Amino acid sequence: MKLWGGRFKEKIAEDMEIFNSSINVDIRLLPYDIEASLAHAKGLKKAKIITDEEFEQIERALREIKEEKFEEIPMVEDVHTLVEQMLVEKIGDVGKKIHTARSRNDQIATDERLYLRDEILKIIDLLEQLNSVLLELSKKYKNKVMPGYTHLQRAQPITFSHHLLSYVEMFRRDINRLEDSLKRVNVLILGSGALAGTSYDIDRMYVASLLGFKEVSLNSMDGVSDRDFIIEFLSIASLIMMHLSRFSEEIVIWSTQEFNFVELSDKYSTGSSIMPQKKNPDSSELIRGKTGRVYGNLFSLLTTMKGLPLAYNKDMQEDKEPMFDTVDTLKSCLKVFIGMLETMRVNEKKMEEAVKFGYLNATDLADYLVKKGIPFRTAHDIVGKLVVYAITKNVPLEELNIAEFRNFCQFIDEDVYEVLDVKNILKSRKTIGAARWEAEI
Ligand code: ARG
Secondary structure, eight states: OOSSSGGGGSOOHHHHHHHHHHHHHGGGGGHHHHHHHHHEEEEEETTSSSSHHHHHHHHHHHHHHHHHSSSSSSOOOOOOOHHHHHHHHHHGGGGGGTTOOOOOOHHHHHHHHHHHHHHHHHHHHHHHHHHHHHHHHHHHOOOOEEEEEEEEEEEEEEEHHHHHHHHHHHHHHHHHHHHHHHHHSSSSSSSSTTOOOOOOOOOOOHHHHTTTOOOOOOOOOHHOOHHHHHHHHHHHHHHHHHHHHHHHHHHHHHHHHHHSSOHHHGGBBBSSSOOTTOOBBBHHHHHHHHHHHHHHHHHHHHHTTTTTHHHHHHHGGGGGGHHHHHHHHHHHHHHHHHHHHHHOOHHHHHHHHHHHTTTHHHHHHHHHHHHHHHHHHHHHHHHHHHHHOOOOOOOOGGOOOHHHHHHHHHTTOOTTTHOOOOOHHHOOOOOOOOOOOOOOO
């Protein structure tokens, strides 16, 4: 069945028919198309465009269609055509009334919003699970010291939990962004018609409340041609993937024999077909890799939309694959990431040892000199020279004796050793948000 045969004399070319069809992709929207059709039918009933009996027939048929199990997806133009065709097969002429006061243009925008709202809630849930795993781990590794890096060079001592909690902050922002975006997803488009609204007296607020939408769109042309809500989702998804990817990169680095800070469980690693000894952190690598694909989806839709005159254009049918692929990719990455973290072995000893080498307490020594009345820049210079001296002796700063310290600065006393101690360094940090030693409760 075609929804538009009347105007045409010739049959569509076979290649064009296949080319034009989106059913293999938008079949995923079937439950949402049915939900929206049911709400629309209620709107038609309220406006007395269909009778109560007609509504009941439509409702029953739609519920049956929802339960339908397809062995093969019927080769029709799109999901909207499929639902209408099945409705007509079931209840004849009454089914043909469903499309009164509606266009596929306001229908698709509504279906997509219903779908995305559900998926955003599932993604928020996964991010919350991820954060609770991170919070558990940070409790477990509270006060376990490790080097903090800048330029991937050892910089200052931190705790492993401080490192983990930095990702909790990122994912919290991501949750906020998703929650905020729901305001713009939760808008009813039905009633916009093809582009100009409709002359039927449909109560849009009523239809919106049936579908749980908080608002109705205020301009019919914007309503049918707006895909900002999908692009916004794709950009938030890109940010989430960027966060997952940075974390994955760290896990890849930490899993090397050179670092050996963590070891992924066998469950989240794979081996080599030729090198029997290999155990590779493929879970992290794949998440890092899939980030590119999500960025690609964002760019794909931005580019699709950039030249489109108002209102609907068929180009917009291309919006679904990037949206579905991003939802699938993001959810699978989050699930694997959670499992990978839960089963990861942490080598606290290695982390602690790494803090001993690399002069991570040099900044604290400079701060010590400042407290003795030396301007910071001068203190920085003195400590720089001390570090060079210690490097030539191949010892950490705390292994220099007082006489050696005093060759560089006469104000250094015995109390310097307290200051150079990593635990004291972490205890001395005062600012909000600092990598600080947590008091035992
Ligand atoms: N399959 C179409 C899409 O996904 C539905 C809207 C079609 N509208 C139209 N006027 N041909 O965009």
